[in-house]
Amino acid sequence: MTAGAAALAALLLTLPASAHQQRLLLGRSVEGRRIDAVELGDRHAGKRLLVVGCIHGNECAGLAIVRALERLPTPAGVDLWVIENLNPDGYAAASRQNAHGIDLNRNFPWAWRPLSGIYDSGPRPLSEPESRIAYHLILRVRPRISIWFHQHERLVDESGGDIGVERRFAALVGLPLKRLPREPGSAVGWENHRLPGTTGFVVELPGGSLSAAAAAGYARAVLALARAEKPRSLARGRA
Numbered sequence: 509m510t511a512g513a514a515a516l517a518a519l520l521l522t523l524p525a526s527a528h529q530q531r532l533l534l535g536r537s538v539e540g541r542r543i544d545a546v547e548l549g550d551r552h553a554g555k556r557l558l559v560v561g562c563i564h565g566n567e568c569a570g571l572a573i574v575r576a577l578e579r580l581p582t583p584a585g586v587d588l589w590v591i592e593n594l595n596p597d598g599y600a601a602a603s604r605q606n607a608h609g610i611d612l613n614r615n616f617p618w619a620w621r622p623l624s625g626i627y628d629s630g631p632r633p634l635s636e637p638e639s640r641i642a643y644h645l646i647l648r649v650r651p652r653i654s655i656w657f658h659q660h661e662r663l664v665d666e667s668g669g670d671i672g673v674e675r676r677f678a679a680l681v682g683l684p685l686k687r688l689p690r691e692p693g694s695a696v697g698w699e700n701h702r703l704p705g706t707t708g709f710v711v712e713l714p715g716g717s718l719s720a721a722a723a724a725g726y727a728r729a730v731l732a733l734a735r736a737e738k739p740r741s742l743a744r745g746r747a
């Protein structure tokens with residue numbers, strides 16, 4: 509090993525695990541746009557979280573939150589996964605649905621049923637590439653907490669997981685905790701039933717875009733929620 513390589517190796521050993529950041533192409537939307545995940549923090553940590561910045565293409569204020577998360581240091585012991593935008597075609601068209609006109613948050617395989625109009629649930633569960641991408645990532649990562657940002661009801665939705673987690677996040681961001689209807693085929697409904705003991709929940713941000721300060725505040729709340737989670741044995745592991 510050259511002196512330079514040895515110095516680099518020594519530097520890499522001294523970097524904290526939380527400095528890790530990796531961007532992965534998960535797949536592509538109906539119109540071929542990239543859907544990426546960014547993994548932040550300690551990839552071997554037992555505390556795995558997922559944050560989805562946008563699933564309804566006209567409710568994407570959460571994009572600013574996930575970008576703030578990527579700039580902040582991830583706490584030690586946390587493996588934080590981010591899908592910035594699960595619906596890039598809808599976002600490009602300022603549309604709730606994907607490019608097939610399907611509401612991705614009615615396309616997941618729990619309590620799915622045929623719906624038409626703005627809540628069109630697709631011809632069958634997971635008919636859409638975007639929902640399949642999230643489905644496969646979630647089964648691989650098995651996040652203990654998943655946060656899905658929507659707009660514009662200004663609340664944290666009691667979504668069917670651990671209400672203590674939802675209540676903590678609501679207090680951190682200063683939004684009320686309320687229970688919206690449990691919609692058929694929703695992502696969090698599927699997660700909370702498919703992965704018992706984990707908590708997927710919806711955060712309805714205010715309308716419009718978030719200021720940089722507000723987005724950073726939400727990002728810090730996500731990290732505080734992650735820190736508050738008790739470490740759990742790695743025995744469950746990744747599937």
Ligand SMILES: [Zn+2]
Nearest residue numbers: 564567658659
């Ligand atoms: Zn929504």
